[in-house]
Amino acid sequence: MRVLITNKRIDVRGGAELSTRQLARALQERGHSVMAFSSDPRQRARHLENDIIPVATDLVELPVAPDIIHARHHLDAMTALAALPDVPAVFQCHADSWPKPPVHLRIYTYLAPSSREAQRVRELTAPGGGDIQVWRRPLDLDSCNPVKPLPEKIRRALFFNRRCADDESLVSAIAEATAGNGIALDFASRLFDRAVDAAQPLFAPYDLVFTSGDAASEALACGCAVVIAERGECGVLVLPENLPRLVRDEFRLGTNPLRASKTSVDAEIGKYSAKACAHATALFRVGVDASGAYSELVGIYETAIVRHRQRTADAVGDSRATSRYLRDIAPTITAYNTELRGQWASAARHNTFYELRARLARVEERILPR
Amino acid sequence: VNILFTNNRIDARGGTAPFLKQWSEQMQALGHTVTCYSTQPPQARRAFEAYGLPVTEDLDRLTFVPDIIHGQHHMDAMSALLAFPDVPAVYFSHGGVWQECPPVHPRIYEYLVVTPTAAERMAVEFNIPMSSIQVFPNSLELARWPALRRLPDRPSRALFFNHRHTPDSPTARMVQAAAASTGLSLDIIGNVQERWIARPEDVLPTYDIVFASGVSAMEAIASGCAVVVVGRTSCGEMVLPENYQRFRANNFTIAVNSAPPDAAFIEAQLRRYSAEACARVSAQLRQEADHRIAMPKLEELYRRVIERHRTTRPEPRAELEAISRYLQGLSSIVALTDERMSDRGRELMGGRVDQDVQIALAQIDEELSSGIY
Numbered sequence: 144m145r146v147l148i149t150n151k152r153i154d155v156r157g158g159a160e161l162s163t164r165q166l167a168r169a170l171q172e173r174g175h176s177v178m179a180f181s182s183d184p185r186q187r188a189r190h191l192e193n194d195i196i197p198v199a200t201d202l203v204e205l206p207v208a209p210d211i212i213h214a215r216h217h218l219d220a221m222t223a224l225a226a227l228p229d230v231p232a233v234f235q236c237h238a239d240s241w242p243k244p245p246v247h248l249r250i251y252t253y254l255a256p257s258s259r260e261a262q263r264v265r266e267l268t269a270p271g272g273g274d275i276q277v278w279r280r281p282l283d284l285d286s287c288n289p290v291k292p293l294p295e296k297i298r299r300a301l302f303f304n305r306r307c308a309d310d311e312s313l314v315s316a317i318a319e320a321t322a323g324n325g326i327a328l329d330f331a332s333r334l335f336d337r338a339v340d341a342a343q344p345l346f347a348p349y350d351l352v353f354t355s356g357d358a359a360s361e362a363l364a365c366g367c368a369v370v371i372a373e374r375g376e377c378g379v380l381v382l383p384e385n386l387p388r389l390v391r392d393e394f395r396l397g398t399n400p401l402r403a404s405k406t407s408v409d410a411e412i413g414k415y416s417a418k419a420c421a422h423a424t425a426l427f428r429v430g431v432d433a434s435g436a437y438s439e440l441v442g443i444y445e446t447a448i449v450r451h452r453q454r455t456a457d458a459v460g461d462s463r464a465t466s467r468y469l470r471d472i473a474p475t476i477t478a479y480n481t482e483l484r485g486q487w488a489s490a491a492r493h494n495t496f497y498e499l500r501a502r503l504a505r506v507e508e509r510i511l512p513r
Numbered sequence: 514v515n516i517l518f519t520n521n522r523i524d525a526r527g528g529t530a531p532f533l534k535q536w537s538e539q540m541q542a543l544g545h546t547v548t549c550y551s552t553q554p555p556q557a558r559r560a561f562e563a564y565g566l567p568v569t570e571d572l573d574r575l576t577f578v579p580d581i582i583h584g585q586h587h588m589d590a591m592s593a594l595l596a597f598p599d600v601p602a603v604y605f606s607h608g609g610v611w612q613e614c615p616p617v618h619p620r621i622y623e624y625l626v627v628t629p630t631a632a633e634r635m636a637v638e639f640n641i642p643m644s645s646i647q648v649f650p651n652s653l654e655l656a657r658w659p660a661l662r663r664l665p666d667r668p669s670r671a672l673f674f675n676h677r678h679t680p681d682s683p684t685a686r687m688v689q690a691a692a693a694s695t696g697l698s699l700d701i702i703g704n705v706q707e708r709w710i711a712r713p714e715d716v717l718p719t720y721d722i723v724f725a726s727g728v729s730a731m732e733a734i735a736s737g738c739a740v741v742v743v744g745r746t747s748c749g750e751m752v753l754p755e756n757y758q759r760f761r762a763n764n765f766t767i768a769v770n771s772a773p774p775d776a777a778f779i780e781a782q783l784r785r786y787s788a789e790a791c792a793r794v795s796a797q798l799r800q801e802a803d804h805r806i807a808m809p810k811l812e813e814l815y816r817r818v819i820e821r822h823r824t825t826r827p828e829p830r831a832e833l834e835a836i837s838r839y840l841q842g843l844s845s846i847v848a849l850t851d852e853r854m855s856d857r858g859r860e861l862m863g864g865r866v867d868q869d870v871q872i873a874l875a876q877i878d879e880e881l882s883s884g885i886y
Binding site for chain 2: 151181182183202203216217218219221222223225226228241458459461462463465466467469470472473474475476477479480
């Protein structure tokens with residue numbers, strides 16, 4: 144089977160980009176042909192090039208058509224669906240709030256990472272959306288091995304979050320609490336100018352990691368104690384008794400958690416037990432079933448392909464679906480474009496993304512007081 | 514003919530929204546059915562309430578299938594084009610900003626711009642054949658300017674009428690200095706913080722000289738005033754019979770990178786004032802830039818495009834390819850928007866995103882209603 148995976152960016156390390164790489168590798172290992180696509184034109188310096196995964200640069204001129212589009216991220220998905228009018232798709236949803244997952248006749252299945260997310264997707268895509276299945280990318284255990292036993296007392300901790308910079312209250316709360324407990328604290332992520340490409344070298348040297356989401360599952364698999372931390376809030380230390388709930392919640396904080404404070408971080412550090420945390424790692428690793436998940440995914444692809452073969456092509460329906468999608472995203476895009484006075488938009492300046500992002504941050508700081 | 518107009522804003526008093534209102538009325542007067550659409554549905558309600566514009570909030574619920582789409586602003590135009598897969602379109606670009614950039618699609622048969630320079634830019638930057646681009650200069654609904662000012666031999670009242678300048682901008686300060694040294698009283702209208710006039714036809718004819726650009730300059734000339742063209746960063750010449758055609762071809766604008774404003778130069782322009790020469794300019798503009806001349810040309814263009822589409826074989830695959838390329842062209846701004854929305858997205862349940870966007874939109878509303886765009 145030939146699979147086209149779309150993703151909004153493939154030149155940086157982040158949850159979505161890493162999961163694209165792992166998905167591509169896993170499919171390749173199972174004998175499938177994989178190519179990647181991002182609508183972002185700055186993909187030459189791409190993260191994926193080290194993986195020898197072909198990256199399509201012009202889908203309209205693509206000499207080999209994929210059998211299925213594994214669509215991730217709305218614009219890239221819709222760009223691919225328009226360029227490949229005979230190809231069915233499955234759309235992998237993330238917990239993004241904007242925009243809603245696109246609805247298109249050729250998106251036969253939405254993959255939701257949890258039953259909670261599946262419910263949200265069901266509401267957002269009705270009516271007219273495809274089937275919804277809970278499917279979660281399994282952790283690549285081979286790249287996340289525990290390399291050392293946990294010490295009786297925590298000595299080194301890491302804060303890893305690509306959305307929190309060092310001026311966030313969460314960071315100061317963690318810094319105060321770790322200092323008070325005699326724990327050395329390091330920081331990593333693009334915002335701290337320390338982007339790391341692989342989980343094991345990043346997490347394994349640390350006893351305790353403050354993080355969330357996929358990074359939390361990687362850190363846990365690497366044998367670290369993990370405290371869920373994100374968005375200015377600090378959650379719990381991962382222990383055997385709360386592991387099932389945290390796995391179900393994708394190692395994310397629920398609605399309305401308490402704001403992080405030195406006291407709340409102290410409390411979680413105080414729960415640390417080398418034995419209990421190691422037990423949590425062992426339980427978590429046992430629960431990961433990579434081969435079953437990818438077999439299930441290929442089955443979902445095959446079902447979509449069969450359903451597509453039974454359906455008559457509908458260019459008009461495709462066009463109208465794209466119109467609805469465009470109408471869905473246009474107001475927000477227009478608002479941001481207006482805020483930036485269109486200065487991001489020069490065709491000759493595709494490489495100024497970071498510059499523009501910094502500019503937008505300044506604009507927002509000016510007009511949107513925290 | 515059933516016409517669907519698109520525009521990114523249809524409730525504003527500035528920008529391209531006034532064109533929409535005027536064209537809608539003119540086309541209705543010519544016996545056509547008209548509906549206006551923006552991708553921002555709340556505007557439709559406001560536009561209907563404020564101006565009585567025929568509007569639709571949802572393309573899926575439009576009660577008729579348009580014969581032609583008159584597209585302005587690419588996201589709005591493409592939304593309409595994709596919602597009506599058998600309908601041809603013309604695309605009108607009023608400027609060089611991003612939202613005005615022309616989308617390329619097999620069913621957009623003709624592109625309209627207001628100046629030859631804009632036509633060249635469109636051809637070069639977007640690879641659109643010159644044969645598909647028409648220069649369609651701005652025109653005015655002259656019935657709104659029935660009273661023509663009779664200019665005195667010696668001017669005494671001047672107006673700085675431009676939305677982009679505050680009274681302390683370098684250009685405005687130089688104009689104030691030149692006006693003072695030539696004995697002119699000067700009013701300043703239209704900047705964001707100061708004054709806005711809803712009916713320029715009531716105000717402009719009370720001045721002898723108006724510093725303005727674009728459609729505002731045309732309105733002032735149509736009012737019988739002498740006009741000195743100002744730009745974003747400088748002040749240009751007075752419009753006189755000898756340079757009229759040049760200014761008309763450039764939509765009464767000067768280049769952004771013109772020489773810095775200079776009081777002596779502006780004084781020299783003011784000394785060129787001639788009641789008789791300026792009256793000739795007014796007469797010429799009123800003859801050329803009359804809606805009643807322009808609208809039948811637009812109507813004829815619609816008919817030609819509809820006929821051409823009727824005899825053109827549909828190209829669904831080419832259309833989808835065009836859509837794909839168009840969507841890919843949005844990637845930079847979508848990436849930026851995605852990132853910001855994603856960072857804030859998890860706060861959505863707390864309402865912060867909504868609140869932030871509302872604040873931002875309120876600011877934009879304010880700017881737009883002040884006519885800055």
